[in-house]
């Protein structure tokens with residue numbers, strides 16, 4: 001039985017985490033007699049962070065590693081991106097995809113679910129999208145990216161002196177819609193449904209839905225961003241969490257990998273365990 005109830009979460013500085021490669025024996029012991037279920041973030045984990053979100057392409061080598069892994073265990077991509085967008089980037093039918101930070105999930109055999117009950121937020125998201133585009137039309141470099149159940153407002157390509165304008169627009173618009181809340185990421189602000197749902201809940205939901213019991217399965221989550229912390233926290237004490245690189249806050253992950261190349265090597269090693 002998996003629950004996501006309140007539990008004490010330990011957080012560390014990213015620099016304190018041991019490399020997953022240095023702890024392969026420990027990981028092997030955790031997996032003894034059990035199967036992994038692998039949950040992966042996309043940007044910064046499967047594909048490097050780049051200036052243009054449309055250019056965050058998955059390499060053929062990474063696709064091949066994911067394909068091989070999916071032949072040995074359940075693999076899911078849990079992303080802040082739109083679910084269909086991230087599926088188009090990965091292009092593997094055998095994987096599960098949780099998009100919009102876990103609000104929108106599909107998988108093999110026709111699985112389709114919106115377990116966070118975000119449907120009612122669609123009207124507020126539609127209105128906010130229009131308002132943001134209007135407010136930011138003259139801010140060079142600002143990009144409004146609509147996902148089914150979230151809006152990303154990117155400021156990576158906005159000059160420092162203008163970032164305040166982006167932040168103020170997001171604050172004003174999120175405050176005008178009770179049904180929405182603000183989230184943070186790498187050079188991005190997000191407007192999301194104001195609901196108690198996140199990547200961690202989506203991972204636990206998928207495990208339950210797929211009958212992945214902790215007696216037989218070890219969940220492994222790999223991600224690089226603040227939104228992945230909800231999944232690291234959900235798996236603390238019951239699974240294996242790996243932070244890729246670092247972000248601005250302390251982490252609930254237990255192991256680290258440096259970059260996308262290390263993720264690829266780790267996943268390849270995992271499929272051979």
Ligand SMILES: O=P(O)(O)OC[C@H]1O[C@H](O[C@H]2O[C@H](CO)[C@@H](O)[C@H](O)[C@H]2O)[C@H](O)[C@@H](O)[C@@H]1O
Nearest residue numbers: 042043049050051053056079080081152186188
């Ligand atoms: O949960 P993820 O799969 O990691 O998605 C998080 C956000 O990723 C994308 O934005 C980030 O990556 C872009 C491409 O490297 C980069 O340009 C941007 O600055 C990053 O914030 C994506 O565009 C967002 O929708 C996701 O929420």
